[in-house]
Amino acid sequence: MKLVIGNRRYSSWSLRGWLACRQSGLAFDTEVVPLFGPDWDDVRRSHPVLAPSAGKVPVLWDDGAVVWDSLAILDYLADKVGRDRFWPRDPAAAGLARSIVAEMHAGFSALRGAFSFNLGRDGKPLPISDAVEADIRRILTLWAEARARFGDGGPFLFGTFGAADIAYAPIALRFESYGVPLPGFAQSYLTALADHPWIAAWRAEAAAETWRIPQYEKPESND
Ligand SMILES: N[C@@H](CCC(=O)N[C@@H](CS)C(=O)NCC(=O)O)C(=O)O
CATH class of the missing domain: 3.40.30.10 (Glutaredoxin)
Known part of the structure; x- marks a missing residue:
């Protein structure tokens, strides 16, 4: 492949x-x-x-x-x-996982537009509009529900790493890049993602890239 x-x-x-x-x-x-x-x-x-x-x-x-x-x-x-490599087996967990992955795939355009993905950003906060704030609140609500109901088996949304984490890892990394203040449970989730060897490997390769896209490097950049 x-x-x-x-x-x-x-x-x-x-x-x-x-x-x-x-x-x-x-x-x-x-x-x-x-x-x-x-x-x-x-x-x-x-x-x-x-x-x-x-x-x-x-x-x-x-x-x-x-x-x-x-x-x-x-x-x-x-x-x-x-x-089973991607989705929880329990139907209630699988239903929530499918739903939050679909919601991410189709949504959060205010957040994605205002805080464009840039792994080189240093965490300096930008102003958060009402629309972005609403997206952040919704994401934290979804994470809290997944963690509270199904997170017992490990540090990821449904315990072990899976499709929901694949969908939300770039969102969590945006929160880090833009210094979004997070409640403790969300900060722990971000730390688990950052410590994950695949994400660490991706970030190391990103850090070695020399291409720069000027519009994504401006502090106020939009995509
Ligand atoms: N929904 C698509 C989105 C793909 C997408 O928009 N990719 C961006 C890069 S992150 C792209 O290829 N942009 C190039 C362009 O629009 O010219 C997916 O999940 O793969």
């Missing part, structure tokens, strides 16, 4: 796709296509590995199968290796 991703520093969807590949336990290669360079419009139209997704990352190539969109990649891999 080959996973095509964008710059690790900026591409939160790529991180989700990559974590899903790691969670599958299958061997895969990674190809990085740097996003938003000066010739990005040409690259996204002409790069052969991006053709199926019309220029979006991540894209998974697996022999005859091509899968894009991080959630489709996660689903595809869960079909391939077994759902």
Whole structure:
């Protein structure tokens, strides 16, 4: 398998796709296509590995199968290796996990727009608008419910690392990058994610990248 991703520093969807590949336990290669360079419009139209997704990352190539969109990649891999690697077995937990992953995938646009993903950011806080505040409150409510009801088996949302953590890890890292004040349980969750070896590996590779996208480096940057 080959996973095509964008710059690790900026591409939160790529991180989700990559974590899903790691969670599958299958061997895969990674190809990085740097996003938003000066010739990005040409690259996204002409790069052969991006053709199926019309220029979006991540894209998974697996022999005859091509899968894009991080959630489709996660689903595809869960079909391939077994759902239990990704989703809790208990139906009540699985229902909540599916719901909060779907809510993340389709939502939180105020937060995502105002606090663009940038692993190089130093945690300096930005002003938080009412819309962003509402997204943060909702996310913390979902995390609190998952942790309180189903988090007993470990430090992640449903105890052990799975699909919900794959979906929310980039959100948690945004909270860190933008210095969002967190209640204790959410800070513990962020620490567990930051300590996870896959996330540490992704961050180390991101730190080694030299590409910079000026609009994402401005303190007030939006995506
Ligand atoms: N819903 C998609 C979103 C993919 C997406 O928007 N990826 C961004 C990078 S994080 C991208 O490829 N942007 C390039 C562009 O829009 O030109 C997913 O889950 O994979």
